[in-house]
Amino acid sequence: MRYSTLDGGKRLRPFFVLQTSRLFNVAEEAAIRVAAAIEMVHCYSLVHDDLPAMDDDDLRRGRPTCHKAFDEATAILAGDALLTKSFEVVAGPNTHSDPQVRCELVRELALAAGGQGMVGGQMFDLRAAELDMDVQAVTRLQNLKTGRLIDFSCEAGAILGKAAWQLRQALKAYAHDLGLAFQIADDLLDVEGDPEKVGKGLRKDAEAGKATFVSLLGIERARAQAEMLSRQAAQHLDCFDDKADLLREAARFVVERSL
Amino acid sequence: MRYSTLDGGKRLRPFFVLQTSRLFNVAEEAAIRVAAAIEMVHCYSLVHDDLPAMDDDDLRRGRPTCHKAFDEATAILAGDALLTKSFEVVAGPNTHSDPQVRCELVRELALAAGGQGMVGGQMFDLRAAELDMDVQAVTRLQNLKTGRLIDFSCEAGAILGKAAWQLRQALKAYAHDLGLAFQIADDLLDVEGDPEKVGKGLRKDAEAGKATFVSLLGIERARAQAEMLSRQAAQHLDCFDDKADLLREAARFVVERSL
Numbered sequence: 299m300r301y302s303t304l305d306g307g308k309r310l311r312p313f314f315v316l317q318t319s320r321l322f323n324v325a326e327e328a329a330i331r332v333a334a335a336i337e338m339v340h341c342y343s344l345v346h347d348d349l350p351a352m353d354d355d356d357l358r359r360g361r362p363t364c365h366k367a368f369d370e371a372t373a374i375l376a377g378d379a380l381l382t383k384s385f386e387v388v389a390g391p392n393t394h395s396d397p398q399v400r401c402e403l404v405r406e407l408a409l410a411a412g413g414q415g416m417v418g419g420q421m422f423d424l425r426a427a428e429l430d431m432d433v434q435a436v437t438r439l440q441n442l443k444t445g446r447l448i449d450f451s452c453e454a455g456a457i458l459g460k461a462a463w464q465l466r467q468a469l470k471a472y473a474h475d476l477g478l479a480f481q482i483a484d485d486l487l488d489v490e491g492d493p494e495k496v497g498k499g500l501r502k503d504a505e506a507g508k509a510t511f512v513s514l515l516g517i518e519r520a521r522a523q524a525e526m527l528s529r530q531a532a533q534h535l536d537c538f539d540d541k542a543d544l545l546r547e548a549a550r551f552v553v554e555r556s557l
Numbered sequence: 558m559r560y561s562t563l564d565g566g567k568r569l570r571p572f573f574v575l576q577t578s579r580l581f582n583v584a585e586e587a588a589i590r591v592a593a594a595i596e597m598v599h600c601y602s603l604v605h606d607d608l609p610a611m612d613d614d615d616l617r618r619g620r621p622t623c624h625k626a627f628d629e630a631t632a633i634l635a636g637d638a639l640l641t642k643s644f645e646v647v648a649g650p651n652t653h654s655d656p657q658v659r660c661e662l663v664r665e666l667a668l669a670a671g672g673q674g675m676v677g678g679q680m681f682d683l684r685a686a687e688l689d690m691d692v693q694a695v696t697r698l699q700n701l702k703t704g705r706l707i708d709f710s711c712e713a714g715a716i717l718g719k720a721a722w723q724l725r726q727a728l729k730a731y732a733h734d735l736g737l738a739f740q741i742a743d744d745l746l747d748v749e750g751d752p753e754k755v756g757k758g759l760r761k762d763a764e765a766g767k768a769t770f771v772s773l774l775g776i777e778r779a780r781a782q783a784e785m786l787s788r789q790a791a792q793h794l795d796c797f798d799d800k801a802d803l804l805r806e807a808a809r810f811v812v813e814r815s816l
Contacts (some may be wrong), residue, residue, distance in 0.1 A: 315559065346637060351629035370610030374633065375680050378605060378640065379672035385644045386667035389660045397656040401648045404663050413558065413638035421634050542800035 299376045299383070302364045303341040310480075310552075311336045314451035317545050318469055321538055322459020326328050331393045332403060332454045335384040339411050340447060342380035353355025353502070368556050381411070394458060402457055410450040423508075431509035437478065445477040452476075472545065475531035480552040482524040485510040486517065487555070493540060530555040558635045558642070561623045562600040569739075569811075570595045573710035576804050577728055580797055581718020590652045591713045594643040598670050599706060604632050605794060606679060612761070640670070647758060661716055669709040678702025680765075690768035696737065704736040711735075727793050731804065734790035734795035739811040741783040744769040745776065746814070789810040 312333035319329035348355040348363040349370060355363050365373035387393070388403045419442030421501035426439060452473035484489055488503055489512050503510050510522045531549040535542045578588035606624040607614040608629060614622050623630035646652070647662045668674055678701030685698060710733035715725035722809035747762055748771050762769050771779045790808040794801045 342637075346633055351633060371608075371683050372680070374605055374608065374610060375676050375683075378636075379676040380602075381640055382667050382671035382676065385663055386671060389648075389663035389667065391660075397660045400660045401650075401656045401663075404644055404648035404660075405770065408641050408648065412641035412645060417634050417638040417641065421631070424630050424634075446580065 299380050301367060302345045302358075302376060303338060303380065304545050305359055305361060307337075307341070307359055309337060310548075311340050311447065311451040313548065314473070314545075315454045316447065317460055317548070318452050318455025318544075320455070321465075321541050322455055322461050324455060324458040327392055328458050329392055329455065332389065332458065333451075335387045335407065336447065336451050336454070338380045338387070339386040339407065339416075342377040342384075343411075343416055343420070343447075344373055345377040345380070349373060352420070352424075355502075397494050399457060399460070403454065406450055406453065406457065410446040415442060415446040416444070419446070426509065427507045431514075433511070436511060436514060440475075440478065442479040444481055445474065447476040448480070449473040465537060472531050472534040472549070475527045475534065476549050476552060479524045479527035479531060479533050479549070481554060482511045482520050482527070485512045485551050486520060486524070488512070489517065524553045558639050560626060561604045561635060561640065562597060562619075564618050564620060566596075566600070566618055568596060569807075570599050570706065570710040572807065573707065573804075574713045576737055576801075576807070577711050578717055579714070579715025580724075580800050581714055581720050583714060584788075587653055587717050588714065590646050590649065590716065592710075594646040594666065595706065595710050595713070597639045597643040597646070598666065598675075600804055601636040601643075602670075602679070602706075604636040604639070604645070608632060611679070611683075635815040658716060658719070662713065665709055665712065665716065669705040674701060675703070678705070684726035685768065686766050690773075692770070692773050695768055695770060695773060699737065700733075703740055704733065707731040707736040726798065727796050731790050731793040731808070734786045734793065735808050735811060738783045738786035738790060738808070741770045741779050741786070742812050742814060744771045745779060745783070747771070747775065762788070783812045787798040 315333035315336060316329050319326075319332075336381075344358060345364045347353050348358055349365055356366050357363065361367070363373075363477065364376055368376075385404055388407060389400050393403070394400050411417065413421075419439055422439050423443055429435065431439070449470055452469045453466060455461075456469050461469075485503070488510070503513075511523070515523060528549045532546045535546055571589075574592035574595060575588050577589075578585075603617060604623045606612050607617055608624055613623050616622065620626070622632075623635055627635075643666065644663055647666060648659050652662070653659050670676065672680075678698055681698050682702055688694065690698070708729055711728045712725060714720075715728050720728075730755070747769070762772075770782070774782060787808045791805045794805055797804075
């Protein structure tokens, strides 16, 4: 569990929880607990996704994947325990004084991570190579597989801060555009990236015959689309003051890492 | 997910939730939601436990295991989604009007199912064949692997019903003795049972060189121990009236199925 969570990923989802929490002056311990829980969910999904029966990856963040460093059974159980732990942490009394807020966070996390969210997206992805996927289908797949958890990361600050409905919607819209830009950038990295720098195996989608934003749109249009979405994401933050500046920068960062 | 949950197991854990809920006049919908959630957790653990990297079982409840009926990736994801769904259901507003109760249920379920409960027990079990296990060690392993979730099933009624502390403790004590009796009976069935009737592969522990209550105590002493624990379990219910009669019968049932 430690090997696969404390190994220096980008911590993008925790960053969103902490930064959106700042907008509403949420207590730091609360934000950190939810941030840690979401990172546990993200890392469990990587551990299971890397298994031989799934993507069969040997390398993750520049190190052997969990089942390579230990064994398959340990990787399955470490993932299961991380997922379970995330709910223990979110439901804990120190996450928020109002249990209604904790329940809402548990529900939203479960909806984002479960069969009609992230895991549903992974299941969809397993069948993707057999399906005739257009841009809309790839968008839907990516929204499930990675978008829903990013949405929740950005909404978490608003839930913790009991934010007004429009502000919560603004963060959701930001997350939605940013998540898609992030995924297009990921597809660009998969084609153009340096495996040494990226720290994981690349060109797997093309080898598996999977449709991606890049295979469907071409490199130029995919990049233009990612840049447009990144600008649009930042615009959703216009209702916030300079406390949202790091979130604005993040919208640029997710695209620029693929330049 | 449906294949591995709606396939006619004994539903022992849901039975405990419903029967302990009756003692405190808990609303039926509340009890059923928690019962369903615990059964989802139990079934997810079986799906992952049956995987080739774990126990590598082909048969469960008289049918092909999930990864045999579908494939390994589907089984991993179905298990993940069931675990996630269980928390969504428990945290849902219809589970209890008091969100404090729902949060407590989420926490207790996560603690019972996670790395220091059921999953911790499965990890321990993977190493059991290499360890020099005595009766105490086997008791500890089984308490983690199956006991913690049975404890929670019996405590759930008391949590939902906001029961007095002593009554909750009585149900915990009942669950503890019954859970151990159940596991000893399981070990007896593994040695003496008819695979056709039991609906799963047998004699696997002996083949794997794992210590069990039967291998350590012998058949006669193991049976006597199970019967003693079963009687003791029923005695913990003396503080309840005839509403607890089915729970008293259950204590007998778990041992008698191995006679």
